[in-house]
Amino acid sequence: MLDKLLTFFKGSGAGRVAPGAAGQADANAPLDPAHAELIAGDERRNGRAWSAAARHYRAYLKDQPEDFAIWVQLGHALKEDHRLTDADDAYGEARRLRPANADLLLNHGHLKKLRGNLADAAALYMASAEIQPGSDVMLELQNPLIQHQLSESQRRWLQARRPRP
Incomplete structure (x- = not known):
């Protein structure tokens, strides 16, 4: 599938990620292979193919x-794939990058x-x-x-923040 994506993007000019003049995408630039992996991961995630998305x-x-x-x-994909230790590691890396992201802390x-x-769940919540x-x-x-x-x-x-009836 990845080969098909690369062929499609190279042939169509779509999805180019190399910047050209003034930050515009350069239609003649080769497709960034990392971006193709990202697209493939998103497609697998959308299809609920968690292991493939994680890969x-x-x-x-x-x-x-x-x-x-x-x-x-x-982290989400690994959690859905029941690879909980790996999911924990991925969320930990995300926390290293943005330690104060409320949505990440919740997840x-x-x-x-x-x-x-x-105990850790309570601390994160x-x-x-x-x-x-x-x-x-x-x-x-x-x-x-x-x-x-x-x-x-x-x-x-928490009590101070509870809505009053």
Whole structure:
């Protein structure tokens, strides 16, 4: 499939990623192989072919190791493929790049909870809530198993943010 993508993009002029004058794409530039891996990874993800998506994302990240969003996508794909230790590593790399991303912290918390590590899940959920106290993370923090992991001051912080009836 990757060969077909490369052939398609080379022949059509679409998807070129080499910049030309004034930051415009250069239609005559060769397709960046990393970008082809990214496209293939996205297609596999959209088709719920998690293992294949992860393989393509890893290939892309070899060339673009600072791409935060794809580390997150790799973590998602690995989690869906039940490769939880690898997913944890991918989310950890994404956290190295952007330690204060609320959505990443929430998703990493979900993975920790899935793995049975409620203390880490609670810490990640709290970190996410402190950045962006959205409904998803606040709901997770109401879980009695997660509440049990929180300190008294964290429970008070949450209580102060609960909507009043």
